[in-house]
Amino acid sequence: MAYFWSLAALIPLNNYGHYIHWGVIDISLANFIVIVLMIIAFIAALFLPFPGRSRRKESR
Amino acid sequence: MSTAEIERQWTTRLRKRATGHLPPEKLLPDTQPAYVSSWIYVFGVTTLAALMLVILSGIILAIRGPQWWHSSSIGHFVNSTHLWSVEIFFFAMIVHLWGKFFMAAWRGGRSLTWVTGVVTFLASVGTAFTGYVSQTNFDSQWISTQAKDGINATGAGSIFNVLNLGQMLMWHIVLLPLAAVLLTTIHVLMVRVKGVVPPFEEQNGATK
Ligand code: HEM
Numbered sequence: 628m629a630y631f632w633s634l635a636a637l638i639p640l641n642n643y644g645h646y647i648h649w650g651v652i653d654i655s656l657a658n659f660i661v662i663v664l665m666i667i668a669f670i671a672a673l674f675l676p677f678p679g680r681s682r683r684k685e686s687r
Numbered sequence: 688m689s690t691a692e693i694e695r696q697w698t699t700r701l702r703k704r705a706t707g708h709l710p711p712e713k714l715l716p717d718t719q720p721a722y723v724s725s726w727i728y729v730f731g732v733t734t735l736a737a738l739m740l741v742i743l744s745g746i747i748l749a750i751r752g753p754q755w756w757h758s759s760s761i762g763h764f765v766n767s768t769h770l771w772s773v774e775i776f777f778f779a780m781i782v783h784l785w786g787k788f789f790m791a792a793w794r795g796g797r798s799l800t801w802v803t804g805v806v807t808f809l810a811s812v813g814t815a816f817t818g819y820v821s822q823t824n825f826d827s828q829w830i831s832t833q834a835k836d837g838i839n840a841t842g843a844g845s846i847f848n849v850l851n852l853g854q855m856l857m858w859h860i861v862l863l864p865l866a867a868v869l870l871t872t873i874h875v876l877m878v879r880v881k882g883v884v885p886p887f888e889e890q891n892g893a894t895k
Contacts, residue, residue, distance in 0.1 A: 661778065669782050672726035679724060 708880050716879075722886050730783035731878075737776035738871060742864065744769035749860055753823045773815060780808065792884045800881065803874040810866045817859035820849055831855070 645656035693699055747765050748756055756762035784804065787793075793801035820831040831849045838844050848854055 661774075665778055665781055665785075668778070669727075669785050672730065672782065672786070675726055677724045677726055 709876065713882075714879050720883060720885070722889065723883050727782075727786040728883070730779045730786060733779035734776060734783050735871070735875065737772050737779055738867070740772035741769060741776055742868065744772060745860065745864070757824070773818070777811070777815070780811065784808065790884060790886070794884055795881065797877070797881050797884055800874060800877040803870050803877060807867055807870040807874060810863055810870060814859060814863040814867055817855045817863060821852065821856045821859045823852070 647654050647656060647659055744765050748769055751762060751765075756766040787801070787804070816834070820827045820834070834849045835844065838847065838849055847858075
């Protein structure tokens with residue numbers, strides 16, 4: 628349990644959230660990070676080789 | 688009963704239509720075209736898997752109720768499972784949506800697939816929102832008191848009152864999930880009926 632709480636303390640949730648202010652754009656840091664992760668996942672999905680792809684191409 | 692009469696029965700017609708559009712080998716195909724072996728195609732089924740987890744954890748929350756999910760550690764766990772599968776659901780759905788947008792996957796008579804996707808997205812946003820205001824904690828209190836002004840300003844507040852916990856909970860656990868699951872079923876069946884959209888080069892008949 629002590630280990631669990633020390634992990635929980637890694638991200639302090641009892642403070643005010645962090646916000647990014649960029650002109651007309653106001654976004655919480657958490658939401659911004661999620662959007663960046665989605666973009667990374669999208670680009671990775673396009674470029675990472677899919678396992679078994681070459682094998683299947685040959686049999687086509 | 689004559690053959691003509693049997694042919695005219697709605698059950699006969701329905702069966703013929705259903706099996707005509709979706710014979711078993713099309714409903715659960717053994718192979719997919721080569722272009723489907725890309726990670727971008729994994730996000731649709733990830734969304735589907737996450738949705739199943741959302742529904743499953745939601746059912747467990749409904750069985751035990753708010754006191755349980757607020758006060759016991761297993762309740763917290765199932766509550767967190769519900770929240771995090773929703774996070775994965777939206778994450779995967781949006782990457783899926785981007786993928787389909789840039790493939791123009793509505794081509795070739797697939798508009799209903801795209802449109803059911805769009806409406807599922809909207810229903811999911813509504814489900815998430817009514818879920819946030821149904822938590823029965825300070826968070827939901829804050830969110831609903833913030834949201835009421837916006838929603839009341841549109842006039843929708845006269846039938847959709849975000850401060851009415853009973854109503855919000857009903858929307859969250861009955862109406863909207865029902866809509867989302869129904870739409871998702873049509874969405875996925877449409878993909879099976881139409882087959883996965885070919886890349887632009889294949890469509891134009893160019894060789895690789
Ligand atoms: C509950 C949310 C959703 C689920 C569970 C879901 C699931 C799926 C699955 C399993 C497929 C087939 C595999 C694939 O191509 O990835 C698919 C295809 C497709 N999805 Fe979704 N989807 C969802 C939301 C959306 C949204 C929001 C859009 C766009 C607005 C969308 C547009 C499409 C299109 C156009 C196809 C057809 C692709 C083709 O024919 O090649 N979907 N979806």
